[in-house]
Amino acid sequence: MNPFQYAILRAVPRVERGEFINIGVVLHCQAEDYLAAAVSIDEQRLLALDPRVDLTGVRAAGDAVVRACSAVTGSARENTGLATRFGMLTAPRSSVLQPSPVHGGLTADPAATLTHLITRYVEPPAR
Numbered sequence: 001m002n003p004f005q006y007a008i009l010r011a012v013p014r015v016e017r018g019e020f021i022n023i024g025v026v027l028h029c030q031a032e033d034y035l036a037a038a039v040s041i042d043e044q045r046l047l048a049l050d051p052r053v054d055l056t057g058v059r060a061a062g063d064a065v066v067r068a069c070s071a072v073t074g075s076a077r078e079n080t081g082l083a084t085r086f087g088m089l090t091a092p093r094s095s096v097l098q099p100s101p102v103h104g105g106l107t108a109d110p111a112a113t114l115t116h117l118i119t120r121y122v123e124p125p126a127r
Contacts, residue, residue, distance in 0.1 A: 001106040002031035004113065007090040008100040008121050009039065009065060011058045013050035015094050021045050024062050025117045026069065026099070028086035029110040035082040036111065037066045037089070038118045045124070054096065061097035065089055 009024035024039035039062035
């Protein structure tokens with residue numbers, strides 16, 4: 001088992017209201033040299049929260065996090081290591097996409113853990 005860190009990605013359609021819907025997870029496991037994000041956007045839930053939400057902008061922000069986990073991009077500072085990149089992706093911000101506080105755990109399979117976290121925290125509960 002290896003330690004890992006993760007943050008929930010939250011869509012915040014109107015920053016001034018502070019209301020959000022969980023739309024993804026970013027997970028880092030240093031021992032496995034693993035950094036990945038997954039996004040699952042429930043457009044109906046977001047529209048219920050704010051009928052004027054910019055769905056294209058929310059999707060673009062989520063997709064950018066997924067790409068940032070797998071591709072070397074930007075400045076040298078962004079590419080100094082996965083831990084640095086994870087820290088940049090999970091830094092607090094006031095935008096349509098905001099990370100939760102960082103949480104930790106233990107995993108033997110980071111990819112399976114990412115799938116589990118998406119199911120637990122992002123997908124709507126089974127009825």
